[in-house]
Amino acid sequence: xxxxxxxxxxxxxxxxxxxxxxxxxxxxxxxxxxxxxxxxxxxxxxxxxxxxxxxxxxxxxxxxxxxxxxxxxxxxxxxxxxxxxxxxxxxxxxxxxxxxxxxxxxxxxx
Amino acid sequence: xxxxxxxxxxxxxxxxxxxxxxxxxxxxxxxxxxxxxxxxxxxxxxxxxxxxxxxxxxxxxxxxxxxxxxxxxxxxxxxxxxxxxxxxxxxxxxxxxxxxxxxxxxxxxxxx
Numbered sequence: 664x665x666x667x668x669x670x671x672x673x674x675x676x677x678x679x680x681x682x683x684x685x686x687x688x689x690x691x692x693x694x695x696x697x698x699x700x701x702x703x704x705x706x707x708x709x710x711x712x713x714x715x716x717x718x719x720x721x722x723x724x725x726x727x728x729x730x731x732x733x734x735x736x737x738x739x740x741x742x743x744x745x746x747x748x749x750x751x752x753x754x755x756x757x758x759x760x761x762x763x764x765x766x767x768x769x770x771x772x773x
Numbered sequence: 774x775x776x777x778x779x780x781x782x783x784x785x786x787x788x789x790x791x792x793x794x795x796x797x798x799x800x801x802x803x804x805x806x807x808x809x810x811x812x813x814x815x816x817x818x819x820x821x822x823x824x825x826x827x828x829x830x831x832x833x834x835x836x837x838x839x840x841x842x843x844x845x846x847x848x849x850x851x852x853x854x855x856x857x858x859x860x861x862x863x864x865x866x867x868x869x870x871x872x873x874x875x876x877x878x879x880x881x882x883x884x885x
Contacts (some may be wrong), residue, residue, distance in 0.1 A: 695842065696873050706876040713871060751816065758885065759829035760806060762872065763816040 665690045665756045670762035676742045676771050684767045686735040686752035694755035695728050695735045699748045700766070706751065709735075742771045776800065777877035779864050784881045787883040794880045796864030798845055804828070804867045805847040806874060807839055811860040822847055854884045 666689040676682055684693070694713050698706040710719045712728035712735060719726050723746065725738045735752055749768045753761035776799035786792055793800075798805050807819040818831035822841035833839075836854075841847040852859060861881050865874035 694871050698876075705878045708873050708875070711873045719783075753816075755871065756818075756829075759870075760818045760821050760831060762818065763808075765815045 665692070665754060665762045667752060667754050667762050667764040669752055669767050672765055672767060674767055674769045676739070676769065678743055678771055679741050681741065682739050684737040684739070684750055684752075684769075686737070686754075686764055688733050688754045688762075691730070692754045692756070693730050693734075694753075696753045696761060697726050697735075697737055698751045698753065700751065701748050709750075718761050739769075741742075742769075744771050744773065747771045775830050775875050775877060777802075777864060777875050779862075779880050781875035781880060782878065783881050783883075785885060787808070787856060788854055788855050788856060788884055790850070790884075791850065791884065792854065794849040794851070794862055794864075794882075795864075796847045796849070796877060798847070798864075798866030799875050800861035802868050803845065804870065805841055805845070806865045807833075807847070807849050808863045808865065809860045810863060810879075814860075816863075819849070827858065851882070857882050859884045 686762045697709040710726040715730040717728045723740045728735045749766045751766045753763045778797040780795045803824045805822045809817045819833040821829040839849045861879045863879045865876045
């Protein structure tokens with residue numbers, strides 16, 4: 664069964680600092696997704712990574728995928744308060760569904 | 774507005790009761806997915822429908838059932854409700870499995 668692990672689960676950062684969230688998964692998959700969720704809200708799609716070596720960037724966030732290592736990273740550059748949210752990675756489960764990690768709750772402090 | 778519509782937004786009901794959650798997918802999307810989000814279990818996949826047919830099942834309890842209608846809207850039925858069923862229930866839709874999902878705003882179910 665596909666397992667998805669994220670770390671860290673909680674992350675407190677200072678504004679202006681950089682950090683990386685890691686997402687490991689247990690079985691072969693070429694498709695990985697990152698979502699953002701604000702408290703009590705829905706999930707917003709951030710990145711869709713569909714092949715080994717894929718890299719996507721949007722503002723201060725950059726996501727990458729290494730399918731051989733079964734690892735994706737979400738890198739945060741020069742964090743700002745507006746990035747405070749919970750970030751989820753999700754892995755395609757043989758075209759049937761996505762399996763989600765537990766989420767990383769990010770707090771950016773001034 | 775993501776284009777995926779879920780109703781109701783909030784639901785409070787008693788143990789033992791039955792409720793129906795409704796989802797209208799984004800226009801053009803044939804697949805509908807149901808997820809349960811709780812504090813202790815995280816986001817759990819329940820069930821997927823594609824163009825009216827059940828495609829995949831996850832950790833869905835026997836007390837729960839779903840269907841997708843010809844107009845592609847979907848309903849999730851939860852019966853014999855227990856306190857532990859209190860959670861956010863999300864519906865998502867997609868046009869292709871690999872394209873990623875668009876999530877609705879969710880239904881917050883509270884069982885008292």
